[in-house]
Amino acid sequence: MTDKTIPRPIRRLDETVVNRIAAGEIINxxxxxxxxxxxNSLDAxxxxxxxxxxxxxxxLLQILDNGHGIRREDMAIVCERFTTSKLxxxxDLSNINTYGFRGEALASISHVAHVTITTKTAxxxxxxxxxxxxxxxVPAKPGASAEPKACAGNTGTQITVEDLFYNVPTRRKALRNPSDEYNRILDVVNRYAIHNSGVSITCKKQGSNQSEVNTLSTAPILDNIRQIYGSTASELLELSKSFRKLEFEVHGYISNANYNLKKMIFLLFINxxxxxxASLKKxxxxxxxxxxxxxTHPFVYLSLEISPQNVDVNVHPTKREVRFLNEDEVVTAIGDTIQERLASANNSRAFLTQVLNYKLVRTDSQAQTLDSFWNPDNAFNKQPKDNSRNLSNSLINNNVRSSNLKRKRERFDVRLTSILTLRKRLKEVEHKGLTELLANHTFVGCVDDSLTLALVQHQTKLYMINYNVLSEELFYQLALFEFHNFGFIHLSVPAPIRELTIFALESCDHYESEDLKxxxxxxxxxxxxxxxxxxxLLEYFSITITENGELATLPLMLKGYAPNLDKLPTFLLRLGTEVDWETEIGCFETLSRELGLFYAPEPPNFSNISTSIDDNQFDNSMDICDTSNVNKDNSLSSSKGKSLEKETNSTFTEQQKKAEIARYKWQIEHLIFPTLKSQFIAPKSIAENGHVLQIANLPDLYRIFERC
Ligand SMILES: Nc1ncnc2c1ncn2[C@@H]1O[C@H](COP(=O)(O)OP(=O)(O)O)[C@@H](O)[C@H]1O
Ligand SMILES: [Mg+2]
Structure with a gap:
């Protein structure tokens, strides 16, 4: 210990120590x-x-841009502290329109890492x-000159930062988890990629040919949100308002009442x-x-444009916090705007409070379904007593909701012209009105246990939908969009294709043995x-065929959803008879169509559920697991696997039938319709063939009921 009674001499700190301490404030x-x-790239x-x-x-952190570059004569001082071209x-500070102005960033980085700059002006x-x-x-190699070296390159700048904190061991120790640091980087990139419409931003790990972020320079903000957070975008409400007195404008996208997250995503931009x-967030x-x-929490993207004179961005070196004039009033005004927007988007819900008095319909996903009124004992709509199923459902439910925002697993970027053409064709025959209707519908309920009809509400109109036909198309589209990226559904015992196709042929009315082989x-x-x-089949469709001619896995098209295996024999037969195996595009199209047919839900049919296939030979239970997903959810696979077990050998008890129907309806409401809402491109043929029918205009109905 030093003697505290004797003053020690005051010394001027060495410049590198000063700079390194200062660097730590900006770059931690x-x-x-x-x-x-x-x-800096955006400023350029x-x-x-x-x-x-x-x-x-x-x-390594490397960034390559096509900005204006750095002049040769500035290269000597570009990394010195307080050197900037912006202020x-x-x-000038009161009118700053660049991100940077302090001239400290590159300097700070160069004090804690090895920096290489390659740059060219036009x-x-x-x-x-x-x-x-x-x-x-500094010289690139010992003994060489430190002067900038001429080399080939395009206009723009590439900055390479290597071995960050190589000379600050305590910092390095504190940052021991690279994947955590990578997620933080992605968070920063996501924000800028979304906000900077007009700039294409990509981010990937070195050595990977898959970008985690990849926005297009032509994409509007909403498309950027869609690119990064998936189907969240279909649940967003636009916000735009200017406040003359407070001298600011707010633009943004906020999630509606039907959408929620475990953690709030708040992307805030001020100028x-x-x-x-914090106060705006609260x-x-x-x-x-x-x-x-x-x-549960919302997704909120807000961009505030505040008169520059009213903003002080110079509060902190990282500029992460800014102060602005009339902060309380501005926060209240934004709060009111959000409140209004949510209320107006929820008109139908307010309407429904009135409707619920009649106990007829609902437009709110949290409210009860029609079925619960018809069948009050229904264990599924009331508190489920079966805990395992309850758990499994809530797992799936959470998974469906959160998967939208969970960072997507690394996906194969599909470049096959055939698939791109088929996807493009969907847009060519799109019925935009019907896509919009489905994107903004509210599920009301299934119509009947044995029919594939459901009621949905859109604005004040009620529609009857044949969801079997829509689902065929939905799964066809999912097959095209998930192509090469499917997870797996494992059959617990591989299914013998030969036996199953013979079985399908035997049950087929048209099969006459005299005419055919x-x-x-x-x-x-x-x-x-x-x-x-x-x-x-394995690579593109996650369909595993064993050497012995058995089917071991099927594609996981929709998390938590498995096809009805009663249709498996027909599916396998049709793979032989209906799929065009000759041309690439023909094969992918017809095979995807067959998947659509197979996966489309049909109500359980208890009369022919017991088949002649020996149970020991083919136990049709499945484990659903998305093995290609880095965030493997084992609990989902095991609990869901159980809940999907079906009995083929015995007749169903009343209770089993009820549970089976409830499970089926649960899938329709919680898996099929939400996907129709978020991912479906409605084709004209469906709109024109009467599969979606308007059956009532609610205000008219209420008038009738009021008279009753
Ligand atoms: N990607 C880039 N393209 C062009 N110029 C750049 C780039 N990065 C840095 N610069 C130049 O280097 C200077 C110093 O950058 P920096 O240390 O971040 O300070 P600041 O951004 O506050 O000016 C900038 O003012 C700019 O002139
Ligand atoms: Mg800067």
């Missing part, structure tokens, strides 16, 4: 460094920014490359800068509590055909 983890680099007017990361940014005098004949350490130019503001959260189930021969042809194509 890879995500901060990336934010600074990204902002880039329309294309490519980010590459290794080990959560600790090993000349203090007055009027230079070549690019220049230079290495930096502690703010100064295009990604910032945080206000928004409290508004949503009246709209969302307990402990013997059943056994047809079945063998089908088995051989499938074995010959097993690599393709």
């Amino acid at each position: 983890r890879p995500a901060n460094a990336l934010k600074e680099l990204l902002e 007017g880039a329309s294309n920014i490519q980010i590459t990361i290794k080990d959560g940014g600790l090993k 000349k005098n203090f007055e 009027d230079s004949n070549c690019a220049y490359r230079a290495c930096y350490s502690d703010g100064k130019l 295009h800068r990604a910032v945080e503001n 206000t928004i959260e409290s508004i949503y509590t009246t709209y969302l189930p307990k402990n 013997p059943k056994e021969e047809i079945s063998q042809i089908i088995v051989d055909q499938l074995i010959a194509r097993k690599e393709m």
Whole structure:
């Protein structure tokens, strides 16, 4: 211990120590460094920014842009502290329209990492490359010159940051989890990628050919949100309002009352800068509590444009917090705007409070279904007594909801022209009105246990929908969009294709043995055909055919949903008879159509459920697991596997029948209709063939009821 009674001499700190301490304030983890680099690229007017990361940014952070570049003569000082091209005098601060202005970021980074800059301006004949350490130019190799070296390159800048915090061991120790750091980086990139419509931003791990973020320079904000957060976008309400007195405007997208998350996603921009503001966040959260189930949260993207004179961005070196004039009033005004927007979007719900008095219909997903009125004992609509099923349902339910926002697993980028063409065709025959109707519908209930009809409400109109026909098309579309990216449904015992196709042929009315080849021969042809194509089936469709001619897995088309295995024999037979195995596009189209037919739900049929297939030979229970998903959810696979077990050998007791019907209806309401809402491109043929019929205009109905 030093003697505290004797004063020690005051010394001036060494400049590198000062700089390193200062650097720590701005750059305390890879995500901060990336934010600074990204902002510099945007300040340089880039329309294309490519980010590459290794080990959560600790090993490598690289950013390549097509901005205006750095002049050769500025390269010597670009990494020195307080050197900037963006601010000349203090007055400029009140009118700043660039992210940077302090000239500290590159300097800070160069004090805690090895920095290499390669850059070219439009009027230079070549690019220049230079290495930096502690703010100064350093030779790339010992003994070489430190001066920038001419090299080939396009206009723009590439900055490489290697071995972040190599000289700050305590920091390095504190950042031991690269995947955590990578997620923080993605969070920063997501925000900027969404907000900067007009700029294409990609982000990937080094060595991977899959980008985690990949927005297009032509995409509007809503498409960027869709690219990053999936189908969330279909549940968003647009917000746009200006406040002349308070001198600000707010634009944004907020989730509606039908959508919720375990954790709030709040993307806030003030004058295009990604910032945080605790009081605004709290206000928004409290508004949503009246709209969302307990402990669930909204998605909110807000962009505020506040008169620059009223904003102080210079509160903190990281500029993460900003202060603005009349903060309380501005927060209240934004809160009111959100409140109004939610209330107006929920008109139909307010309407429904009145309707629920009649105990007739509902438009709110939390409310009861029609079935619960018809069948009050229904264990599914009341508190389920069967805990395992309850657990399984809630797991699936959560999964369906959260999967939208969970970071997507690494997906194969499908480039096959055949698939891209088939996807494009969907748009060519789209009936936009019907897509919109489905995107904004409210499920009312299934019409009958034995029919594939359901009622939905759209605005004030009631429609009857043949969901079997819609589902065929839905699963066809899912097959095209999930192509090469399916998870797996494992059959607990592989299904013998030969026996099942013979069984299908025997049950087929049109099969006349005199005219056709013997059943056994047809079945063998089908088995051989499938074995010959097993690599393709596995790779693109997650269909596993074993060497012995058994079917071991099916594609997981929709999380938590499995097809009715009664249709499996017919599906296998039709793979042989209906699929065009000759051309690529023909094969993918017809095979996807067959998947559509197979996966489309049909009400359980208790009369012919017991088949002649020996139970020991083919136990048709399944484990659903998305094995290609990095966030494997084992609990889902095991609990769901159980709940899907079906009995084929015995007759059903009344209770089993009820449970089976309830399970089936649960899938329709919680899996099929939400997907029709979020992902379906309605074809004209469905709109024109009477599969969606308007059956009532609610205001007229209420008038009638009021008279009763
Ligand atoms: N990607 C880039 N493209 C063009 N110029 C850049 C880029 N990154 C940095 N610069 C130049 O380097 C300077 C210093 O950057 P920085 O340290 O982040 O400070 P600031 O952004 O506050 O000016 C900037 O003012 C800019 O002139
Ligand atoms: Mg900067």
